[in-house]
Structure formats: structure tokens, C-alpha cells
Amino acid sequence: MHQIRLSLCVLGLMSFALICTTSCVQQEDLVAESTKSLEGNWHIAKVVQNSNDLTGLFDFSNFKIKFLKDPAGVQTYTIENPVPFAVNANGVWSLDDPTYPHNFILRENNSTVSKTIKFSFPIVNGKRNIRFLFNPGCTSVNYIYTLEQDSI
């Protein structure tokens, strides 16, 4: 019984490695462009609180967050029409790891406190979505915001 289990385990690991190799290549491609792709205006497309979809229950439609890189290379963001989020006022942003980002760091202009939230940048229907996972209130209440870029 143990031997069968071990064989399955090894087979599983090998399959995972194969999948990883192909997607790792994709991951590298997308990461190189990710910082540039983040710049622009984003709006909220979907909000999930714990496992409940709140999108239709509260008006998130006027929220806008804009990610910029100024000529000096400083990465700033501005927020219009705040909703519950890690920050409310304008400030600066960065990624935890420029190559394989998992966290997004935001700091309001007049604050010394940095807020770190989970971040992913999946391609959905051919376009990049931002996905943030964070807790603006109790740590037992999780929010996933899916953001789409404003069309120009």
C-alpha cells in the first residue's frame, strides 16, 4: 500500500514539474512587462467578501485607482471615490518582487505606514486583471477585488 502511494506521489511530482516548466516560461514573459502593464486607470469589476459576491449589492462603480510612474521613476497612485481598501488617500506603490510579484505595497503620502496586500495579475479573456486580496477591517473578513483597466 505504501509503495503504491509513493509511486503515485512521484508521478504526481513529475507531472507538476512538466506543467511548471511550460508555465514558468509564460510567467517570465508576463513578469517582464507587468510593471508597465499596471500603469493606467483601473476600476472594480468584482468584489467578493469571504465567499459572498458583493458586486451587485454595493456601488463600487465610481471607484478609480490610477497607477503612474513619473519622469523621475517614482511610482505613484491616485484614488477617486474611495471604497473599503488598504488605503484611501493618494500615495506611492511598489511590488515586493519585480520578477515574481505576490504582494503589492501602498503607502499614503502623509503616512509612514506601508500597507501590503496580496496581488496577482492574471490574463482573463485576453486582458490583464488585477486581483487584490486584503482585509480593510477585521482579519477574519477577506475581500478579493478584481480590477479591469479603463478602455482608452
Added chain:
Amino acid sequence: MILVLPLCILAGCITIKSVTQPDTFVAGENITITMNVNLAPASTPEYARNGERVVIAFLAPKNWNADQNTTMTFNDATVKNISMVLIPDSVLTPGDAGLGEVSWKAAFKQRYGVGDNYLPDSLEWICFWSEKPYDYLQTININPTITIITKVGLQNVSFKPAYSICYKSEGLFSTFVESRKTINKTCMTVVGGIGELLDCCNIPMQTTVPGYALDNDIFTLTFDKKANPEATQLNGILENYVTMKGYTTDNDSIESQLLLTKTDDNFSDKYAVTFWPRQTFQLTPDQTLERIEYFYTNKAADKKIGFANLGIPFIYHFNCQ
């Protein structure tokens, strides 16, 4: 002719003869519950399961911490005392179809929910089993008395107790239904408890989501007009509101009223509103809401429904678990 015997006789049935509780559950004090049970033997040795354990569980409010505060004894004239211990969460049993193996606590919840109660997140099953396996549980007729001593929590709570007994090898999802029995009792309210009443017995008139939240969370109130037939103040009123007073940690109070949206079909009369308290109460960056006190009302707020229809407001405190 083939005589088909019911499985009950073949493999040994469980019968709950009686469950006796004290008349009152007093906050902070120990209570003693007595169960009289019959464990019938298997009719033939080949159906008797060796190394069997008996599993006994009861429903308690989570704030009782009953896992830590319960002792259980099993006493029968013939087999004398069997030591009963809390089943570790690491011990697994088959769960509901397709849900794999789960802890006994989770399996009881899948099988029986929270008995006759509402507010399933506020109640839990406390699960004990015989410390050792026994062969004779299946071979002789046993009429044990099971004594449960547990400590009532300090909070104000009402719930309908439930007691359950089964065999470990059958679990809760076998087809042999006679190997498990459950009994539900009527509503008991803790006497001398503190805080707002956590009422698990009656359909909640209203719910708050999330259960624990801060003023920077998105917050949803739902209101069921039909839950309490005696609360008729808003009958026939088409525009229903929640009329609130927000109290900050500095003891400022801010009033706000929100229109409720009817949420579902013609068969019930439910309303809801989702809002962001910091926005609704127009808090400045240095203000924090401690609680809201609110009624469900008409627009003028001269017709209102409050807590237990007693004319006092519902209260929600903003704090985390």
C-alpha cells in the same frame, strides 16, 4: 421460505429511553444531564463487531467551551464503568456523500446540522467516545446511564439542546439507521447570562453579515418581516428602512437612515441593505464607530420593529472575533 430479519436485530440497535436535564441552566454553573439508553446485542455472533466504541455527542453554544468543560460517565450494572473521553479532532470518520473523512465534530454537523436551532455558527457538537474498544458492546444487552456534567457559559443564550449516540464503526452515514439515535429538547434560556440574547431557538428577525466586522468593512443587514408574526407594525408598508444611530468611541452619536431593498420572491417578506459604515455615517479619519443601534421602520420612523419586538433597538458592536 427465507425469513428476512431487520438489520436492527442482527447487528444491535441503540435506543434512547430518556434524557433528563435540570429545569434551569444557570450562567457559570455546572449542569448534570442524565441519558438512559439501551444498547441491544447483535442476534448472532457473526454480526457482532469486535473492538467497538460507543460515541455520544451533545449540542452546546460555542461560548460554553464545552470541549474543555465537560466530563462524561457511562455506567451499567453489568459492565460497570466505561471511561468516556473527548474524541480528538485528528480522529476521522466518513462524512456526507462525497465529502471524504472528517472529524466527528464536523460529521455530526453534516448529519444533524444544529438540531432544531438557528444560527449554526453559534453552536457545536461536543463528541465523546469510550476510551477503549470493547468486544462485549455487541454481545450483551446493556442499559447504561450516561451522565454529562458541563459548565454553562456566562453569555445570555437560548437554544434547543440535542443529544446523540451511535457506534464508531457505523459512523453517522451508514445505511444501518438503527445504530444511531438523536433526541431534540425544547428551548432552554440561560438564566443570569450577560450581554445581548443570542437566540438560537427562533427564526432570526434580522441578521448581520459579517458576524464580526469593523466600521471599514462592507456590512449587510437583512430583515425578515414574517419571522415574528406578532411584529405587525410594518405590515402593508412597502418602503421599509433601517433607522440607525451610530456611536463613536468618543461617544458622539450620528443618525442615518437607509432604504431597504426587497430581496426575494412573493413567498416571504425579506429586505436587505449593504453599506459601508464609515461612509454612511460620514466619519472623519480620526473617528471610529463603536456600535450602531437601530430599528426597522417606515420612512417617518414612527412605526418600528426592534429587538425581540420589545421596543428596544437592535445593537451591533463593531469588533473582531
